[in-house]
């Protein structure tokens with residue numbers, strides 16, 4: 001169902017029969033809400049997000065393309081998150097979700113203006129789907145449409161902002177013992193020590209070549225969010241903590257306590273596509289109740 005969202009921006013609402021739902025703004029091709037079948041919101045969106053182009057929406061699932069972070073010459077996180085996407089009337093077959101009706105296909109193509117900052121022709125097709133159990137699946141297909149024979153290279157992330165009860169009570173499992181590049185220390189490489197990852201200060205790390213499954217355990221909410229990824233070797237973990245949060249105008253001073261970004265990404269090794277070639281990157285997120293914590 002297509003309707004108007006905040007400030008008259010177009011959005012699509014997906015509903016699954018058992019009650020879960022998701023909202024996708026055409027601006028940014030951005031998921032801004034994902035609710036389980038009890039109507040509980042699982043994503044974080046800042047109360048200060050103005051929903052005003054050309055600024056990206058602070059929260060939900062921004063798409064970072066064709067550049068993650070400042071790993072290149074483009075604006076931070078690339079331009080896909082502040083472009084108007086279209087509904088894709090001619091999507092390619094997506095075998096894994098074809099029987100599911102709760103999905104939307106979006107597309108972003110090169111524009112005259114963008115080829116001045118990134119001189120390539122491309123088609124980026126994004127499917128957002130809700131599974132029968134309320135799982136949220138995002139599939140991106142990016143194709144090089146250059147007619148001048150040139151390959152292009154990009155980095156990418158699904159910049160997931162998860163809603164958490166209290167950042168100090170949350171932990172991540174699946175990244176322990178992994179190598180990471182620390183954005184707070186000139187992207188130097190370190191190896192994660194110890195058990196699960198917990199939070200007591202600012203974190204901005206790119207874990208490289210991680211397992212495909214990562215869990216975010218929220219003890220207070222008696223809930224675990226499970227992220228599964230495919231084609232996306234890396235995982236970014238970001239929380240700005242108090243000082244950085246104050247410096248971000250579209251984030252409330254205390255909101256860092258209730259958000260955690262765990263992003264499925266391809267950052268360390270950029271992806272190169274020759275003309276006609278297509279890349280696919282997929283993530284699936286599900287919310288599992290507290291019984292998961294038994295024995296811990």
Ligand code: BG6
Pocket residue numbers: 069076077159183204205236238261263
């Ligand atoms: C994270 C980056 O993915 O996004 C951080 O690792 C960055 O370095 C954060 O600060 C937010 O970026 P932005 O551009 O949305 O403020």
